[in-house]
Amino acid sequence: MKGIQIKPLLVSDADSIPALTKTGVRRDVFPLTIYSSPNYNLFVQNTILDNSDTKFFGAYLEGRFLGFAEWRTHKDELFLNNIAIQEGEKGLGVGGLLYKYGLSTLKTPYMKALALDVFHDNKGARSWYEKLGYKVHDITYWHVAQQLVKSTSENVTYQVINREQADEHHQKYGFSMLTIQTKQGHYSIGRITNYCFRMDVKGIVDQDLMGALYELDKNRKLLTLNKKPNVEGFKQVCTSLRMKMSLTHQRGGIYGYQNT
Template sequence: MNLRFSPLQEDDIHLACRLLQSNLPESVYNQTIFACGGYPEYLKAACKCGSHSATLLIGAYSEDHLIGFAEWRRMEQMLVLNNLNVDAAYRKVGIGGKLMAYGETLAQKDGISKLALDVFSWNEQAHAWYLRLGFAEEGRTYWYVRDLAPSIDRDREALAYIIDDYPMAEAHHQKYGFSSLKIRTKEKTSVVGRLGEQYYRIQLQSGGWSGCNLLTDVLMDLDREKRLLLLSSDAYLRERDPGLILSTESIRMIKLLENQEVLYE
Protein backbone atom coordinates (compact mmCIF):
# COMPACT_ATOMS: atom_id res chain seq x y z
CA MET A 1 0.00 0.00 0.00
CA ASN A 2 1.40 3.38 -1.04
CA LEU A 3 0.97 5.59 2.04
CA ARG A 4 1.39 9.34 2.18
CA PHE A 5 1.16 11.59 5.25
CA SER A 6 0.58 15.30 4.71
CA PRO A 7 -1.54 18.23 5.89
CA LEU A 8 -5.18 17.34 5.37
CA GLN A 9 -6.54 18.71 2.11
CA GLU A 10 -9.36 21.19 2.59
CA ASP A 11 -11.69 19.18 0.35
CA ASP A 12 -11.23 16.18 2.68
CA ILE A 13 -12.24 17.90 5.92
CA HIS A 14 -15.87 16.77 5.56
CA LEU A 15 -14.63 13.20 4.98
CA ALA A 16 -12.52 13.40 8.13
CA CYS A 17 -15.52 14.61 10.13
CA ARG A 18 -17.67 11.74 8.87
CA LEU A 19 -14.91 9.31 9.83
CA LEU A 20 -14.82 10.85 13.31
CA GLN A 21 -18.59 10.47 13.69
CA SER A 22 -18.48 6.82 12.65
CA ASN A 23 -16.12 6.01 15.51
CA LEU A 24 -18.17 7.51 18.36
CA PRO A 25 -21.47 6.36 19.89
CA GLU A 26 -24.23 8.77 18.92
CA SER A 27 -24.95 9.76 22.53
CA VAL A 28 -21.32 10.78 23.11
CA TYR A 29 -20.88 12.34 19.68
CA ASN A 30 -23.85 14.65 20.33
CA GLN A 31 -22.16 15.96 23.48
CA THR A 32 -19.14 17.30 21.58
CA ILE A 33 -18.48 20.21 19.25
CA PHE A 34 -17.90 17.61 16.51
CA ALA A 35 -21.68 17.22 16.18
CA CYS A 36 -22.24 20.92 15.56
CA GLY A 37 -23.17 21.62 11.95
CA GLY A 38 -20.42 24.18 11.36
CA TYR A 39 -17.53 22.13 12.75
CA PRO A 40 -16.04 21.37 9.30
CA GLU A 41 -16.07 25.08 8.49
CA TYR A 42 -14.48 25.79 11.86
CA LEU A 43 -11.62 23.42 11.03
CA LYS A 44 -11.14 25.11 7.67
CA ALA A 45 -10.93 28.52 9.35
CA ALA A 46 -8.61 27.16 12.07
CA CYS A 47 -6.17 25.94 9.42
CA LYS A 48 -6.18 29.05 7.20
CA CYS A 49 -2.68 30.05 8.25
CA GLY A 50 -1.22 26.64 7.39
CA SER A 51 1.79 25.53 9.41
CA HIS A 52 1.47 28.67 11.58
CA SER A 53 -1.94 27.56 12.86
CA ALA A 54 -2.43 26.26 16.40
CA THR A 55 -4.60 23.54 14.83
CA LEU A 56 -2.80 21.01 12.67
CA LEU A 57 -4.73 18.45 10.62
CA ILE A 58 -2.65 15.57 9.29
CA GLY A 59 -4.10 13.16 6.74
CA ALA A 60 -3.07 9.60 5.93
CA TYR A 61 -3.60 8.91 2.24
CA SER A 62 -3.55 5.75 0.17
CA GLU A 63 -2.97 7.16 -3.29
CA ASP A 64 -5.35 10.16 -3.10
CA HIS A 65 -7.87 8.45 -0.82
CA LEU A 66 -8.12 9.63 2.81
CA ILE A 67 -7.91 6.63 5.13
CA GLY A 68 -7.08 8.33 8.43
CA PHE A 69 -6.32 11.65 10.07
CA ALA A 70 -5.10 13.26 13.28
CA GLU A 71 -5.98 16.67 14.69
CA TRP A 72 -3.33 18.27 16.86
CA ARG A 73 -3.69 21.45 18.92
CA ARG A 74 -0.51 23.36 19.72
CA MET A 75 -0.66 24.82 23.22
CA GLU A 76 2.12 26.84 24.85
CA GLN A 77 3.61 23.94 26.79
CA MET A 78 2.23 20.85 25.06
CA LEU A 79 0.80 19.33 21.91
CA VAL A 80 -2.72 17.98 22.38
CA LEU A 81 -4.15 15.18 20.26
CA ASN A 82 -7.78 16.16 19.76
CA ASN A 83 -8.65 13.39 17.29
CA LEU A 84 -7.09 10.33 15.72
CA ASN A 85 -9.22 8.19 13.44
CA VAL A 86 -8.42 5.46 10.93
CA ASP A 87 -10.88 3.92 8.46
CA ALA A 88 -11.94 0.50 9.80
CA ALA A 89 -10.85 -1.17 6.54
CA TYR A 90 -7.26 0.02 7.05
CA ARG A 91 -6.65 -0.70 10.73
CA LYS A 92 -4.02 -3.07 12.11
CA VAL A 93 -1.44 -1.98 9.52
CA GLY A 94 0.32 0.73 11.57
CA ILE A 95 -1.41 3.84 10.21
CA GLY A 96 -2.39 5.10 13.68
CA GLY A 97 1.17 4.66 14.91
CA LYS A 98 2.55 6.61 11.98
CA LEU A 99 0.08 9.44 12.63
CA MET A 100 1.28 9.51 16.26
CA ALA A 101 4.91 9.53 15.15
CA TYR A 102 4.14 12.43 12.80
CA GLY A 103 2.74 14.37 15.77
CA GLU A 104 5.75 13.64 17.95
CA THR A 105 8.01 14.89 15.19
CA LEU A 106 5.98 18.12 15.04
CA ALA A 107 6.28 18.52 18.82
CA GLN A 108 10.02 18.02 18.84
CA LYS A 109 10.41 20.45 15.95
CA ASP A 110 8.58 23.09 18.01
CA GLY A 111 10.59 22.30 21.14
CA ILE A 112 7.58 20.79 22.89
CA SER A 113 8.31 17.86 25.20
CA LYS A 114 4.79 16.99 26.35
CA LEU A 115 1.92 15.28 24.53
CA ALA A 116 -1.62 15.09 25.91
CA LEU A 117 -4.84 13.42 24.84
CA ASP A 118 -8.22 12.34 26.18
CA VAL A 119 -9.63 8.86 25.60
CA PHE A 120 -13.02 7.56 26.68
CA SER A 121 -12.81 4.91 29.39
CA TRP A 122 -15.11 2.57 27.45
CA ASN A 123 -12.61 2.56 24.56
CA GLU A 124 -10.41 -0.01 26.27
CA GLN A 125 -8.52 -0.93 23.10
CA ALA A 126 -7.43 2.66 22.44
CA HIS A 127 -6.57 3.17 26.11
CA ALA A 128 -4.33 0.10 26.10
CA TRP A 129 -2.69 1.23 22.85
CA TYR A 130 -1.81 4.64 24.29
CA LEU A 131 -0.32 2.94 27.34
CA ARG A 132 1.89 0.85 25.05
CA LEU A 133 3.01 4.04 23.31
CA GLY A 134 4.26 5.43 26.60
CA PHE A 135 1.32 7.56 27.75
CA ALA A 136 0.36 7.57 31.42
CA GLU A 137 -2.99 8.35 32.98
CA GLU A 138 -3.11 11.78 34.63
CA GLY A 139 -6.75 12.07 35.67
CA ARG A 140 -10.36 11.33 34.82
CA THR A 141 -13.28 13.51 33.83
CA TYR A 142 -16.88 12.51 34.44
CA TRP A 143 -19.52 13.79 32.03
CA TYR A 144 -22.83 14.51 33.75
CA VAL A 145 -26.11 15.57 32.15
CA ARG A 146 -29.13 17.12 33.81
CA ASP A 147 -32.19 19.19 32.96
CA LEU A 148 -32.23 22.83 33.84
CA ALA A 149 -34.24 23.71 36.94
CA PRO A 150 -34.53 26.97 38.88
CA SER A 151 -32.84 27.20 42.26
CA ILE A 152 -35.71 29.19 43.81
CA ASP A 153 -38.79 31.05 42.69
CA ARG A 154 -36.71 34.01 41.60
CA ASP A 155 -38.15 37.15 40.05
CA ARG A 156 -36.80 37.13 36.49
CA GLU A 157 -36.68 40.92 36.41
CA ALA A 158 -34.46 40.92 39.50
CA LEU A 159 -31.99 38.42 38.03
CA ALA A 160 -28.71 40.37 37.73
CA TYR A 161 -25.99 39.20 35.34
CA ILE A 162 -23.72 40.49 32.58
CA ILE A 163 -22.55 38.59 29.48
CA ASP A 164 -19.27 39.77 28.00
CA ASP A 165 -18.97 40.01 24.19
CA TYR A 166 -22.38 38.45 23.56
CA PRO A 167 -22.58 39.67 19.92
CA MET A 168 -19.32 37.88 19.09
CA ALA A 169 -20.57 34.70 20.76
CA GLU A 170 -23.80 34.87 18.74
CA ALA A 171 -21.91 35.37 15.48
CA HIS A 172 -19.65 32.40 16.26
CA HIS A 173 -22.67 30.25 17.15
CA GLN A 174 -24.53 31.11 13.99
CA LYS A 175 -21.54 30.26 11.81
CA TYR A 176 -20.15 27.18 13.56
CA GLY A 177 -22.96 25.90 15.77
CA PHE A 178 -21.08 26.25 19.06
CA SER A 179 -19.84 29.15 21.16
CA SER A 180 -18.73 30.26 24.60
CA LEU A 181 -20.28 32.79 26.97
CA LYS A 182 -18.56 34.63 29.82
CA ILE A 183 -21.26 35.28 32.42
CA ARG A 184 -20.74 37.58 35.40
CA THR A 185 -23.04 37.40 38.43
CA LYS A 186 -22.73 38.69 41.97
CA GLU A 187 -21.41 35.25 42.97
CA LYS A 188 -18.66 34.72 40.38
CA THR A 189 -17.66 34.76 36.72
CA SER A 190 -18.36 31.57 34.76
CA VAL A 191 -17.44 30.41 31.27
CA VAL A 192 -20.26 28.42 29.69
CA GLY A 193 -20.08 26.66 26.34
CA ARG A 194 -23.06 26.20 24.05
CA LEU A 195 -23.30 23.06 21.90
CA GLY A 196 -25.86 23.51 19.15
CA GLU A 197 -29.37 23.85 20.50
CA GLN A 198 -28.96 20.99 22.96
CA TYR A 199 -26.46 21.71 25.71
CA TYR A 200 -24.82 24.24 27.95
CA ARG A 201 -21.35 22.85 28.69
CA ILE A 202 -19.56 23.72 31.94
CA GLN A 203 -16.10 22.56 33.01
CA LEU A 204 -16.34 22.38 36.79
CA GLN A 205 -13.56 23.04 39.24
CA SER A 206 -13.18 20.64 42.17
CA GLY A 207 -16.14 21.03 44.50
CA GLY A 208 -17.66 23.65 42.21
CA TRP A 209 -21.22 22.31 42.00
CA SER A 210 -23.96 21.84 44.55
CA GLY A 211 -27.02 21.53 42.34
CA CYS A 212 -29.21 24.34 41.05
CA ASN A 213 -27.84 27.80 41.74
CA LEU A 214 -27.77 31.35 40.45
CA LEU A 215 -25.95 30.29 37.26
CA THR A 216 -28.70 27.81 36.36
CA ASP A 217 -31.22 30.61 36.82
CA VAL A 218 -29.23 32.72 34.35
CA LEU A 219 -29.04 29.88 31.83
CA MET A 220 -32.78 29.29 32.11
CA ASP A 221 -33.31 32.98 31.47
CA LEU A 222 -31.28 32.66 28.25
CA ASP A 223 -32.70 29.36 26.98
CA ARG A 224 -34.66 27.01 29.21
CA GLU A 225 -34.83 24.30 26.52
CA LYS A 226 -31.14 23.40 26.72
CA ARG A 227 -29.75 20.76 29.07
CA LEU A 228 -26.63 21.01 31.22
CA LEU A 229 -23.50 19.04 30.36
CA LEU A 230 -21.13 19.19 33.34
CA LEU A 231 -17.53 17.97 33.14
CA SER A 232 -15.96 17.28 36.52
CA SER A 233 -13.13 15.33 38.11
CA ASP A 234 -15.52 14.43 40.95
CA ALA A 235 -16.77 10.86 40.59
CA TYR A 236 -19.26 11.43 43.43
CA LEU A 237 -20.91 14.63 42.22
CA ARG A 238 -24.32 12.95 42.10
CA GLU A 239 -24.27 12.66 45.88
CA ARG A 240 -24.63 16.46 46.02
CA ASP A 241 -27.00 16.69 43.06
CA PRO A 242 -29.22 13.64 42.52
CA GLY A 243 -30.57 15.21 39.32
CA LEU A 244 -27.33 14.40 37.52
CA ILE A 245 -27.01 11.46 35.12
CA LEU A 246 -23.53 10.08 34.38
CA SER A 247 -23.16 10.08 30.60
CA THR A 248 -19.58 8.95 30.03
CA GLU A 249 -16.04 9.16 31.39
CA SER A 250 -12.82 10.33 29.76
CA ILE A 251 -9.19 9.79 30.74
CA ARG A 252 -6.51 12.45 30.34
CA MET A 253 -3.20 10.85 29.32
CA ILE A 254 0.25 12.44 29.17
CA LYS A 255 3.53 11.49 27.53
CA LEU A 256 6.85 13.22 28.10
CA LEU A 257 9.07 13.14 25.02
CA GLU A 258 12.76 12.51 24.94
CA ASN A 259 15.19 13.66 22.28
CA GLN A 260 15.16 10.50 20.26
CA GLU A 261 14.02 9.29 16.89
CA VAL A 262 10.35 8.33 16.82
CA LEU A 263 9.40 5.12 15.02
CA TYR A 264 6.01 3.43 15.43
CA GLU A 265 4.81 0.43 13.51
Protein backbone atom coordinates in the same frame (compact mmCIF):
# COMPACT_ATOMS: atom_id res chain seq x y z
CA MET B 1 1.61 -0.42 3.57
CA LYS B 2 3.92 1.11 0.99
CA GLY B 3 2.74 4.19 -0.83
CA ILE B 4 0.82 5.76 2.06
CA GLN B 5 1.58 9.47 2.23
CA ILE B 6 1.11 11.63 5.35
CA LYS B 7 0.74 15.36 4.76
CA PRO B 8 -1.29 18.38 5.91
CA LEU B 9 -4.98 17.62 5.56
CA LEU B 10 -6.44 18.86 2.28
CA VAL B 11 -9.18 21.44 2.74
CA SER B 12 -11.37 19.37 0.43
CA ASP B 13 -11.31 16.50 2.97
CA ALA B 14 -12.56 18.61 5.90
CA ASP B 15 -16.12 17.47 5.13
CA SER B 16 -15.13 13.91 6.10
CA ILE B 17 -13.86 14.82 9.58
CA PRO B 18 -17.16 15.01 11.57
CA ALA B 19 -18.29 11.53 10.47
CA LEU B 20 -14.83 10.07 11.11
CA THR B 21 -14.68 11.63 14.57
CA LYS B 22 -18.11 10.20 15.35
CA THR B 23 -16.79 6.65 14.95
CA GLY B 24 -14.71 7.05 18.13
CA VAL B 25 -17.45 8.51 20.34
CA ARG B 26 -20.43 6.72 21.84
CA ARG B 27 -23.72 7.60 20.17
CA ASP B 28 -25.25 9.13 23.30
CA VAL B 29 -22.09 11.14 24.06
CA PHE B 30 -21.48 12.54 20.57
CA PRO B 31 -24.16 15.31 20.91
CA LEU B 32 -22.23 16.58 23.96
CA THR B 33 -19.19 17.39 21.80
CA ILE B 34 -18.52 20.21 19.35
CA TYR B 35 -17.93 17.58 16.66
CA SER B 36 -21.71 17.17 16.43
CA SER B 37 -22.08 20.79 15.32
CA PRO B 38 -23.57 21.04 11.81
CA ASN B 39 -20.76 23.29 10.54
CA TYR B 40 -17.82 21.64 12.27
CA ASN B 41 -16.40 20.86 8.83
CA LEU B 42 -16.29 24.60 8.11
CA PHE B 43 -14.45 25.12 11.40
CA VAL B 44 -11.86 22.53 10.29
CA GLN B 45 -11.49 24.23 6.91
CA ASN B 46 -10.87 27.63 8.47
CA THR B 47 -8.49 26.15 11.05
CA ILE B 48 -6.39 24.69 8.24
CA LEU B 49 -6.38 27.96 6.29
CA ASP B 50 -5.65 30.12 9.36
CA ASN B 51 -2.43 28.21 10.15
CA SER B 52 -3.38 28.10 13.84
CA ASP B 53 -1.83 26.10 16.68
CA THR B 54 -4.21 23.26 15.80
CA LYS B 55 -2.79 21.06 13.03
CA PHE B 56 -4.61 18.50 10.91
CA PHE B 57 -2.73 15.80 9.01
CA GLY B 58 -4.22 13.36 6.52
CA ALA B 59 -3.17 9.92 5.30
CA TYR B 60 -3.49 9.27 1.56
CA LEU B 61 -2.94 6.32 -0.75
CA GLU B 62 -2.99 7.08 -4.47
CA GLY B 63 -5.16 10.10 -3.76
CA ARG B 64 -7.58 8.17 -1.52
CA PHE B 65 -8.21 9.71 1.92
CA LEU B 66 -7.57 7.09 4.63
CA GLY B 67 -7.77 8.99 7.93
CA PHE B 68 -6.56 11.96 9.89
CA ALA B 69 -4.90 13.16 13.09
CA GLU B 70 -5.50 16.46 14.90
CA TRP B 71 -2.78 17.91 17.12
CA ARG B 72 -2.76 20.98 19.33
CA THR B 73 0.61 22.58 19.98
CA HIS B 74 1.43 24.30 23.25
CA LYS B 75 4.72 25.74 24.47
CA ASP B 76 5.59 22.82 26.74
CA GLU B 77 3.11 20.15 25.61
CA LEU B 78 1.93 18.47 22.41
CA PHE B 79 -1.69 17.31 22.58
CA LEU B 80 -3.19 14.63 20.34
CA ASN B 81 -6.81 15.72 20.11
CA ASN B 82 -8.08 13.22 17.58
CA ILE B 83 -6.98 10.36 15.38
CA ALA B 84 -9.39 8.33 13.24
CA ILE B 85 -9.15 5.95 10.31
CA GLN B 86 -11.76 5.16 7.66
CA GLU B 87 -13.57 1.91 8.49
CA GLY B 88 -12.33 0.07 5.38
CA GLU B 89 -8.74 1.23 5.83
CA LYS B 90 -8.03 -0.05 9.34
CA GLY B 91 -5.28 -2.61 9.93
CA LEU B 92 -2.86 -0.97 7.45
CA GLY B 93 -0.81 0.83 10.10
CA VAL B 94 -2.26 4.21 9.12
CA GLY B 95 -2.73 5.31 12.74
CA GLY B 96 0.90 4.64 13.55
CA LEU B 97 2.08 6.58 10.51
CA LEU B 98 -0.12 9.56 11.40
CA TYR B 99 1.12 9.51 14.98
CA LYS B 100 4.80 9.26 14.00
CA TYR B 101 4.47 12.05 11.43
CA GLY B 102 2.76 14.37 13.92
CA LEU B 103 5.51 13.87 16.49
CA SER B 104 8.37 14.32 14.05
CA THR B 105 6.76 17.45 12.59
CA LEU B 106 5.49 19.24 15.70
CA LYS B 107 7.59 18.15 18.71
CA THR B 108 10.16 20.71 19.85
CA PRO B 109 13.01 20.49 22.41
CA TYR B 110 10.96 22.80 24.69
CA MET B 111 8.06 20.40 25.07
CA LYS B 112 8.01 18.45 28.32
CA ALA B 113 5.12 16.06 27.64
CA LEU B 114 2.74 14.46 25.17
CA ALA B 115 -0.91 14.28 26.17
CA LEU B 116 -4.29 13.08 24.94
CA ASP B 117 -7.82 12.28 26.12
CA VAL B 118 -9.53 8.94 25.58
CA PHE B 119 -12.88 7.63 26.73
CA HIS B 120 -12.61 4.99 29.45
CA ASP B 121 -14.73 2.49 27.53
CA ASN B 122 -12.62 2.77 24.35
CA LYS B 123 -10.46 -0.19 25.31
CA GLY B 124 -8.81 -0.59 21.93
CA ALA B 125 -7.54 2.98 21.85
CA ARG B 126 -6.45 2.87 25.49
CA SER B 127 -4.43 -0.30 24.86
CA TRP B 128 -2.73 1.28 21.83
CA TYR B 129 -1.78 4.42 23.75
CA GLU B 130 -0.43 2.35 26.63
CA LYS B 131 1.81 0.46 24.20
CA LEU B 132 3.08 3.80 22.94
CA GLY B 133 4.10 4.65 26.50
CA TYR B 134 1.21 6.80 27.77
CA LYS B 135 -0.04 6.49 31.35
CA VAL B 136 -3.28 7.71 32.95
CA HIS B 137 -2.69 11.11 34.51
CA ASP B 138 -6.21 12.25 35.41
CA ILE B 139 -9.87 11.21 35.27
CA THR B 140 -12.78 13.38 34.16
CA TYR B 141 -16.43 12.53 34.79
CA TRP B 142 -19.09 13.77 32.38
CA HIS B 143 -22.44 14.64 34.02
CA VAL B 144 -25.70 15.78 32.42
CA ALA B 145 -28.91 17.20 33.89
CA GLN B 146 -32.11 18.88 32.80
CA GLN B 147 -32.45 22.50 33.82
CA LEU B 148 -34.75 23.12 36.77
CA VAL B 149 -37.79 25.31 36.29
CA LYS B 150 -36.98 28.82 37.50
CA SER B 151 -39.55 30.63 39.60
CA THR B 152 -40.80 33.82 37.90
CA SER B 153 -40.58 35.63 41.24
CA GLU B 154 -36.81 35.25 41.44
CA ASN B 155 -34.66 38.23 40.53
CA VAL B 156 -31.77 37.10 38.37
CA THR B 157 -28.79 39.41 38.03
CA TYR B 158 -26.25 38.69 35.30
CA GLN B 159 -24.56 40.08 32.22
CA VAL B 160 -23.45 38.30 29.05
CA ILE B 161 -20.17 40.02 28.25
CA ASN B 162 -19.66 38.76 24.69
CA ARG B 163 -23.16 37.97 23.45
CA GLU B 164 -22.78 39.50 19.96
CA GLN B 165 -19.47 37.79 19.18
CA ALA B 166 -20.63 34.46 20.63
CA ASP B 167 -23.86 34.54 18.62
CA GLU B 168 -21.91 35.28 15.44
CA HIS B 169 -19.56 32.35 16.11
CA HIS B 170 -22.49 30.08 16.94
CA GLN B 171 -24.36 30.96 13.77
CA LYS B 172 -21.22 30.27 11.73
CA TYR B 173 -20.07 27.02 13.33
CA GLY B 174 -22.86 25.70 15.56
CA PHE B 175 -20.95 26.04 18.84
CA SER B 176 -19.69 28.99 20.89
CA MET B 177 -18.48 30.22 24.28
CA LEU B 178 -20.41 32.72 26.39
CA THR B 179 -18.80 34.81 29.12
CA ILE B 180 -21.37 35.45 31.85
CA GLN B 181 -20.84 37.69 34.85
CA THR B 182 -22.88 37.40 38.04
CA LYS B 183 -22.43 38.79 41.53
CA GLN B 184 -20.39 35.68 42.39
CA GLY B 185 -17.99 35.78 39.46
CA HIS B 186 -17.26 35.23 35.77
CA TYR B 187 -18.11 31.99 33.98
CA SER B 188 -17.18 30.54 30.60
CA ILE B 189 -20.23 28.69 29.31
CA GLY B 190 -19.99 26.56 26.19
CA ARG B 191 -22.94 26.23 23.85
CA ILE B 192 -22.93 23.00 21.85
CA THR B 193 -25.41 23.13 18.96
CA ASN B 194 -28.88 23.62 20.47
CA TYR B 195 -28.38 20.66 22.80
CA CYS B 196 -26.53 21.73 25.93
CA PHE B 197 -24.66 24.30 27.98
CA ARG B 198 -21.21 23.13 29.05
CA MET B 199 -20.12 24.57 32.37
CA ASP B 200 -17.80 24.14 35.34
CA VAL B 201 -19.33 22.28 38.27
CA LYS B 202 -18.62 25.28 40.53
CA GLY B 203 -21.28 27.30 38.72
CA ILE B 204 -24.09 24.98 39.79
CA VAL B 205 -24.42 26.66 43.19
CA ASP B 206 -24.66 30.17 41.66
CA GLN B 207 -28.41 30.78 41.44
CA ASP B 208 -27.92 33.83 39.24
CA LEU B 209 -25.97 31.75 36.74
CA MET B 210 -28.57 28.99 36.80
CA GLY B 211 -31.27 31.59 36.26
CA ALA B 212 -29.29 33.18 33.44
CA LEU B 213 -28.95 29.90 31.57
CA TYR B 214 -32.66 29.19 32.02
CA GLU B 215 -33.52 32.60 30.59
CA LEU B 216 -31.11 32.20 27.69
CA ASP B 217 -32.40 28.75 26.69
CA LYS B 218 -34.44 26.69 29.12
CA ASN B 219 -34.53 23.68 26.78
CA ARG B 220 -30.81 23.01 26.78
CA LYS B 221 -29.36 20.32 29.01
CA LEU B 222 -26.54 21.15 31.43
CA LEU B 223 -23.21 19.39 30.90
CA THR B 224 -20.35 19.50 33.39
CA LEU B 225 -16.94 17.86 33.07
CA ASN B 226 -15.35 17.57 36.49
CA LYS B 227 -13.28 15.48 38.87
CA LYS B 228 -16.18 14.35 41.04
CA PRO B 229 -17.71 10.93 40.29
CA ASN B 230 -21.04 12.10 41.71
CA VAL B 231 -22.77 15.47 41.30
CA GLU B 232 -26.13 16.02 42.99
CA GLY B 233 -28.95 16.35 40.47
CA PHE B 234 -26.77 15.18 37.57
CA LYS B 235 -26.40 11.81 35.86
CA GLN B 236 -22.94 10.51 35.01
CA VAL B 237 -22.91 9.56 31.31
CA CYS B 238 -19.25 8.70 30.68
CA THR B 239 -15.68 8.99 31.87
CA SER B 240 -12.61 10.21 29.99
CA LEU B 241 -8.96 9.72 30.83
CA ARG B 242 -6.16 12.23 30.39
CA MET B 243 -3.09 10.21 29.42
CA LYS B 244 0.43 11.63 29.34
CA MET B 245 3.96 10.69 28.41
CA SER B 246 7.00 12.57 29.70
CA LEU B 247 9.54 13.83 27.19
CA THR B 248 12.26 14.36 29.79
CA HIS B 249 13.46 10.74 29.91
CA GLN B 250 14.21 8.01 27.45
CA ARG B 251 11.25 5.74 26.92
CA GLY B 252 10.19 2.72 24.95
CA GLY B 253 6.82 2.28 23.30
CA ILE B 254 6.24 1.31 19.69
CA TYR B 255 8.60 3.88 18.23
CA GLY B 256 11.05 4.31 21.10
CA TYR B 257 11.15 8.09 21.01
CA GLN B 258 13.75 9.90 23.07
CA ASN B 259 13.80 13.59 23.85
CA THR B 260 16.76 15.45 22.37
